[in-house]
Amino acid sequence: MTPILVAERLGRVLAGEVPVTLVRDIDLEVGRGEFLAIMGPSGSGKSSLLYLLGLLDTPTSGRILLDGQDTSGYGEDQLAATRLRKLGFVFQFHFLLAEFTVLDNVLLPMRRLGKLDEGAARKRAEDLLEQLGLREHARKHPHQLSGGQRQRVAIVRALANDPLIILADEPTGNLDTHASANVQQILHDLTRQLGTTVIAVTHDVTFANAADRRIGIVDGQIDPEWRA
Amino acid sequence: MSLQLSIAVTQLISRRRPTLVSLGGIALGVAFFLAVSSLMRGSERDFIKRLIDNSPHITVSDEYRKARKQPAIEEWPDGAVEVRRVKPLTEVRGIRGHAQKLAFIETLPGLRAAPVLLGSVVLTFAGRNEGVTLNGIVPAKMKGVSTIEEKLTQGSLEALATNPNGLVIGEGLANKFGLSMGSVVNAASPGGEVRTLKVVGIFRTGNASYDENQTFALLKRAQGLLDRANRVNRFTIQLDDPYAARAVAAVIERQIGYKAVSWQESTEDLMSVLLVRNLIMYSVVSAILVVASFGIYNTISTIVMEKIHDIAILKSMGFHARDIRRIFLAEGVILGALGSLFGVSLGMGLMWLLAQVEIKPPGASDIVHLPIYWGWEQYLLAVGFALASAVGAAYLPARKAGQVQPVAILRGLA
Numbered sequence: 147m148t149p150i151l152v153a154e155r156l157g158r159v160l161a162g163e164v165p166v167t168l169v170r171d172i173d174l175e176v177g178r179g180e181f182l183a184i185m186g187p188s189g190s191g192k193s194s195l196l197y198l199l200g201l202l203d204t205p206t207s208g209r210i211l212l213d214g215q216d217t218s219g220y221g222e223d224q225l226a227a228t229r230l231r232k233l234g235f236v237f238q239f240h241f242l243l244a245e246f247t248v249l250d251n252v253l254l255p256m257r258r259l260g261k262l263d264e265g266a267a268r269k270r271a272e273d274l275l276e277q278l279g280l281r282e283h284a285r286k287h288p289h290q291l292s293g294g295q296r297q298r299v300a301i302v303r304a305l306a307n308d309p310l311i312i313l314a315d316e317p318t319g320n321l322d323t324h325a326s327a328n329v330q331q332i333l334h335d336l337t338r339q340l341g342t343t344v345i346a347v348t349h350d351v352t353f354a355n356a357a358d359r360r361i362g363i364v365d366g367q368i369d370p371e372w373r374a
Numbered sequence: 375m376s377l378q379l380s381i382a383v384t385q386l387i388s389r390r391r392p393t394l395v396s397l398g399g400i401a402l403g404v405a406f407f408l409a410v411s412s413l414m415r416g417s418e419r420d421f422i423k424r425l426i427d428n429s430p431h432i433t434v435s436d437e438y439r440k441a442r443k444q445p446a447i448e449e450w451p452d453g454a455v456e457v458r459r460v461k462p463l464t465e466v467r468g469i470r471g472h473a474q475k476l477a478f479i480e481t482l483p484g485l486r487a488a489p490v491l492l493g494s495v496v497l498t499f500a501g502r503n504e505g506v507t508l509n510g511i512v513p514a515k516m517k518g519v520s521t522i523e524e525k526l527t528q529g530s531l532e533a534l535a536t537n538p539n540g541l542v543i544g545e546g547l548a549n550k551f552g553l554s555m556g557s558v559v560n561a562a563s564p565g566g567e568v569r570t571l572k573v574v575g576i577f578r579t580g581n582a583s584y585d586e587n588q589t590f591a592l593l594k595r596a597q598g599l600l601d602r603a604n605r606v607n608r609f610t611i612q613l614d615d616p617y618a619a620r621a622v623a624a625v626i627e628r629q630i631g632y633k634a635v636s637w638q639e640s641t642e643d644l645m646s647v648l649l650v651r652n653l654i655m656y657s658v659v660s661a662i663l664v665v666a667s668f669g670i671y672n673t674i675s676t677i678v679m680e681k682i683h684d685i686a687i688l689k690s691m692g693f694h695a696r697d698i699r700r701i702f703l704a705e706g707v708i709l710g711a712l713g714s715l716f717g718v719s720l721g722m723g724l725m726w727l728l729a730q731v732e733i734k735p736p737g738a739s740d741i742v743h744l745p746i747y748w749g750w751e752q753y754l755l756a757v758g759f760a761l762a763s764a765v766g767a768a769y770l771p772a773r774k775a776g777q778v779q780p781v782a783i784l785r786g787l788a
């Protein structure tokens with residue numbers, strides 16, 4: 147089976163008086179339904195790599211194939227359209243829109259994509275919230291939820307358009323052990339039940355051990371020797 | 375409601391105070407725009423109304439707009455022919471075939487026309503001489519085209535019909551000469567004819583020069599006195615719709631050949647002054663709206679700065695730059711439209727208040743209300759301008775929001 151995501155000799159240099167290399171020579175293949183954990187010391191370039199893989203940032207060298215398609219020639223709009231359709235993001239800080247209810251936050255990407263009509267979108271959003279145990283919180287605003295609940299809402303929102311890949315940057319970094327185990331379980335179940343690919347940056351060894359595979363990033367490069 | 379619009383509304387509601395302040399700015403701007411515009415336009419229309427009421431809408435005179443070409447030039451327009459020292463044929467002045475021409479004019483709808491013979495005479499009374507303008511009129515027709523009848527303080531125009539030697543004069547002349555009703559004056563024409571006329575009416579228009587210089591007599595009498603038997607040198611025309619004067623004048627001139635001057639043409643200098651006045655007024659009141667739009671710029675810029683994380687998350691989610699731009703442009707439109715709505719209501723209130731103001735112009739005997747113009751086009755102008763400045767003010771922050779790079783924001787937080 148072809149990998150869902152392929153990175154070839156990926157590099158990202160920040161231009162400036164003193165150019166900064168964030169990431170260099172990354173070769174990576176991620177299989178369909180795989181749960182991949184990215185680890186490494188602070189400042190080693192994990193987030194930078196995740197932004198590149200998530201088409202949020204454009205590499206200065208190398209290329210990314212997503213679902214068999216070369217994304218290197220994509221313009222801004224095409225990148226945005228691809229993110230909307232095929233990718234979902236979960237960040238360390240929940241990043242929900244404060245003025246919208248939980249349900250409306252989940253509906254945002256669906257409404258933007260417009261594939262489902264309003265009724266079907268609502269149904270799907272409510273089903274997803276139900277699955278992650280958030281049914282009774284649908285009408286609440288983000289500030290009325292706990293950190294773990296918010297992170298679960300963020301996961302539901304990332305899942306809204308049924309993406310191929312979920313990219314998570316320290317999704318449990320801000321949570322206590324219990325909430326963190328919960329989020330870890332959910333991401334794990336996703337890969338098993340829905341076949342969604344999960345790529346997660348983490349410092350959490352328990353979390354990483356639940357993944358199918360772990361890679362270590364040191365100084366912007368994959369380090370095969372790296373152990374947490 | 376579209377997604378972008380609902381996000382825009384939510385953001386505005388969450389920033390209540392700056393939203394209300396910028397709404398207030400636009401509302402006041404629109405209201406002030408309307409109040410000033412209605413007052414200026416109202417006084418302008420009042421002025422024009424006086425102008426129209428007191429002067430003929432169209433005057434046809436026994437002149438041509440262009441000097442007649444030499445017959446030789448008409449015959450050979452391309453030829454190098456010129457006959458020098460040719461003078462136009464001396465014609466007996468007056469409108470030729472005036473009866474048919476007047477009949478034609480009267481077939482046009484919505485107007486009344488009166489024939490006039492205008493000439494200069496010298497009045498003599500108690501040893502004093504005074505040159506005045508004599509209007510030979512047909513009283514029944516004159517009533518349809520002039521307000522002179524209403525301006526009579528003594529006597530009547532009909533008295534001219536019953537008294538062929540009657541003369542109607544202005545109050546200024548009467549005072550100067552010490553004339554009163556029934557006084558008899560001698561009138562002498564440049565041709566040497568002399569008639570004795572009796573004052574049968576005195577009018578007062580309030581225009582001093584008119585009251586001293588204009589006199590009215592029966593057309594037949596004037597024709598005899600000026601030795602212009604059966605001639606008329608002017609048609610005075612009044613229209614039901616004064617603003618059609620320019621078009622009707624053109625029709626008349628094309629048909630009968632003589633120069634027909636509309637009131638608009640004869641007051642072009644005044645009209646251009648009014649135009650300049652309006653331009654100045656509208657630039658000033660529009661400037662107020664431009665200033666008010668800074669409030670909108672400020673509000674939307676603040677929202678963009680405060681919501682930069684939301685913008686980053688929306689973009690990472692897959693919103694396009696133009697989706698983001700639309701959100702903030704929509705905020706501009708909402709502020710502009712709501713502000714205009716409040717502004718129009720407030721403005722109409724102000725206009726109503728202004729219309730209640732009573733003034734007594736110097737010299738006038740009766741109290742008048744401030745003239746207020748209620749025409750719809752000024753609302754359109756105010757709202758259009760408010761919306762345009764609101765969208766203009768939203769444009770820069772909206773563009774900035776569209777350019778936000780999500781990674782730059784995410785890095786700052788991670």
Ligand SMILES: Nc1ncnc2c1ncn2[C@@H]1O[C@H](COP(=O)(O)OP(=O)(O)OP(=O)(O)O)[C@@H](O)[C@H]1O
Nearest residue numbers: 160166168187188189190191192193194195785788
């Ligand atoms: N705008 C920037 N200018 C200069 N250097 C930067 C910039 N952004 C990131 N860096 C540097 O790039 C390197 C990689 O940063 P990145 O955020 O990818 O690391 P990370 O592995 O995610 O770290 P952490 O575990 O602390 O989140 C860091 O050393 C950081 O200091």
Ligand SMILES: [Mg+2]
Nearest residue numbers: 192193194788
């Ligand atoms: Mg990081």
